[in-house]
Amino acid sequence: MNTQAVRAIYRFEMSRTARTILQSIVSPVISTALYFVVFGTAMGSHMGRTGGVSYGAFIVPGLVMMSLLTQSISNASLGIYMPKFMGTIYEVLSAPVSPFEIVCGYVGAAASKAMILGIIILGTARLFVPFEILHPVWMIAFLMLTTLTFSLFGFIIGIWADSFEKLSIVPSLIVTPLTFLGGSFYSINLLPPLWRKITLFNPIVYLINGFRWSFYDAADIAVGTSLALTLVFMAICLGVISWIFKTGYRLKR
Amino acid sequence: MTETDIDVPLPPAILVEGLTKTYASGFSALSGIDLSIRPGEIFALLGPNGAGKTTLISIICGIVTASTGRVTANGFDIAAQYRAARRQIGLVPQELTVGAFETVWNTVTFSRGLFGRTPDAAYIEQLLRDLSLWDKRDSKIVTLSGGMKRRVMIAKALSHQPSILFLDEPTAGVDVELRREMWEMVRRLRERGVTILLTTHYIEEAEEMADRIGVINRGQIVLVEEKTALMRKLGKTQLVLDVAPPCTELPSALDTWALERSEDGTTLTYTYDAQGADTGIADLIRAIGAAGFAIRGLQTRQSSLEDIFVSLVRSAS
Numbered sequence: 001m002n003t004q005a006v007r008a009i010y011r012f013e014m015s016r017t018a019r020t021i022l023q024s025i026v027s028p029v030i031s032t033a034l035y036f037v038v039f040g041t042a043m044g045s046h047m048g049r050t051g052g053v054s055y056g057a058f059i060v061p062g063l064v065m066m067s068l069l070t071q072s073i074s075n076a077s078l079g080i081y082m083p084k085f086m087g088t089i090y091e092v093l094s095a096p097v098s099p100f101e102i103v104c105g106y107v108g109a110a111a112s113k114a115m116i117l118g119i120i121i122l123g124t125a126r127l128f129v130p131f132e133i134l135h136p137v138w139m140i141a142f143l144m145l146t147t148l149t150f151s152l153f154g155f156i157i158g159i160w161a162d163s164f165e166k167l168s169i170v171p172s173l174i175v176t177p178l179t180f181l182g183g184s185f186y187s188i189n190l191l192p193p194l195w196r197k198i199t200l201f202n203p204i205v206y207l208i209n210g211f212r213w214s215f216y217d218a219a220d221i222a223v224g225t226s227l228a229l230t231l232v233f234m235a236i237c238l239g240v241i242s243w244i245f246k247t248g249y250r251l252k253r
Numbered sequence: 254m255t256e257t258d259i260d261v262p263l264p265p266a267i268l269v270e271g272l273t274k275t276y277a278s279g280f281s282a283l284s285g286i287d288l289s290i291r292p293g294e295i296f297a298l299l300g301p302n303g304a305g306k307t308t309l310i311s312i313i314c315g316i317v318t319a320s321t322g323r324v325t326a327n328g329f330d331i332a333a334q335y336r337a338a339r340r341q342i343g344l345v346p347q348e349l350t351v352g353a354f355e356t357v358w359n360t361v362t363f364s365r366g367l368f369g370r371t372p373d374a375a376y377i378e379q380l381l382r383d384l385s386l387w388d389k390r391d392s393k394i395v396t397l398s399g400g401m402k403r404r405v406m407i408a409k410a411l412s413h414q415p416s417i418l419f420l421d422e423p424t425a426g427v428d429v430e431l432r433r434e435m436w437e438m439v440r441r442l443r444e445r446g447v448t449i450l451l452t453t454h455y456i457e458e459a460e461e462m463a464d465r466i467g468v469i470n471r472g473q474i475v476l477v478e479e480k481t482a483l484m485r486k487l488g489k490t491q492l493v494l495d496v497a498p499p500c501t502e503l504p505s506a507l508d509t510w511a512l513e514r515s516e517d518g519t520t521l522t523y524t525y526d527a528q529g530a531d532t533g534i535a536d537l538i539r540a541i542g543a544a545g546f547a548i549r550g551l552q553t554r555q556s557s558l559e560d561i562f563v564s565l566v567r568s569a570s
Binding site: 002004005007008009011012015016019086087088090091092093094095096097098248252253 | 362
């Protein structure tokens with residue numbers, strides 16, 4: 001195991017965040033805080049209790065999950081796309097590193113960043129809406145699992161993308177809509193039966209559901225199902241990545 | 254007899270056997286390359302654009318996957334023992350691909366880590382000093398000139414102390430001063446025992462630097478030869494004599510020298526082996542005088558590696 005290389009990649013990626021702190025930390029925190037102000041404080045006071053808690057508290061897990069997903073994907077996809085775009089990927093390809101080590105470095109850094117951001121956002125949310133976390137260990141577990149899985153997913157997008165447009169297409173056209181429709185702002189039990197069924201095909205429903213359960217011990221769907229499906233998605237991402245390195249897809253000619 | 258007394262021959266620094274590369278498009282970039290590079294030598298790989306130089310280097314370094322064939326670096330197979338093989342090699346690619354927003358120090362340190370070496374600030378400092386980059390260590394790469402960026406790439410390639418260095422077109426688009434400096438650096442590295450493979454299409458570079466020269470054309474190695482032997486074997490020296498009155502017909506007394514006569518008869522050209530013990534020049538000049546011609550001027554011309562290269566590539570195609 002070339003731990004020096006994992007460390008080098010990890011440190012390189014983390015310093016990229018430090019260099020762009022406004023864009024990578026401050027701006028997502030502010031935009032999420034705006035959601036809390038508008039939906040949680042301003043509008044939430046006129047809405048009834050949802051899922052057993054105040055509306056403001058109800059949307060906290062969904063909003064945190066939304067930034068975890070978008071940040072994991074964008075961190076990881078940009079992390080591997082930039083070296084491809086600038087041509088500096090030659091160095092990683094010619095170095096004595098295994099695919100596993102490359103993934104550890106890039107995905108590990110992307111997931112760490114998203115996790116740090118998630119915790120900052122949770123702290124910010126606490127300033128606007130009161131909420132409690134009934135299962136903190138599970139909350140952290142879901143946080144880690146989600147950031148890791150979606151960083152893997154972002155890594156795949158970064159390798160697949162051969163333009164900046166493609167890089168943003170998956171997050172903006174698929175992930176964000178699915179998050180909005182995945183019960184970030186409402187309980188899916190409030191939907192008419194047909195829409196509820198359709199919603200169950202949205203994988204992000206399960207992530208938000210599990211995460212929300214760790215906060216309030218209340219869930220629309222069984223938590224075990226949430227956990228299992230997240231793990232399945234992670235396994236799929238790992239499978240795709242091992243295929244990428246086996247075939248050299250978009251990395252080697 | 255102790256173990257160190259046994260004279261084990263070193264494996265070739267790079268050994269390439271039956272290497273082919275056909276791209277997905279069907280384009281065959283390399284067709285059956287066999288090449289052996291000796292430890293400690295400077296090997297120049299010459300070839301026109303698109304001959305396969307960069308593909309060959311990229312395969313050896315693990316950036317491009319070979320279709321068939323086998324490559325070893327200091328005896329380590331680049332596929333089966335890729336970690337050990339890649340640790341031997343430092344690569345300076347042709348394009349200026351060196352990132353933008355990191356500092357010089359950070360990017361060089363990153364490279365060293367990537368190759369699995371523990372941090373060594375003293376070594377990196379020496380490396381940056383050697384490459385006149387020490388003053389720029391805290392500068393962001395984006396602020397550096399092209400020549401400086403090229404040095405940063407060399408520093409990155411040397412950061413893990415490789416024993417083999419690949420320089421892909423190292424002086425393309427580099428000014429004369431930096432080119433001289435780079436040649437100087439290559440020589441210093443060789444003195445330290447680093448094997449160097451450089452590709453170039455500047456013939457003068459190969460002529461100036463290389464111990465051996467390989468010529469690649471259309472994905473095949475056309476020739477591999479010691480530089481001096483190559484120059485001797487294929488290099489010609491010519492003596493051009495201006496004579497008066499014009500020589501309308503070569504007198505038979507001059508037959509021994511197989512002279513070439515210009516159309517108007519004012520110049521006679523003698524081609525000879527400059528390395529030979531007796532060039533025959535003194536006798537020729539006497540014989541021309543005896544035949545009734547006055548020599549009004551003379552010059553010698555030596556065919557350069559460029560002439561040799563052009564004729565090789567032309568005859569191959």
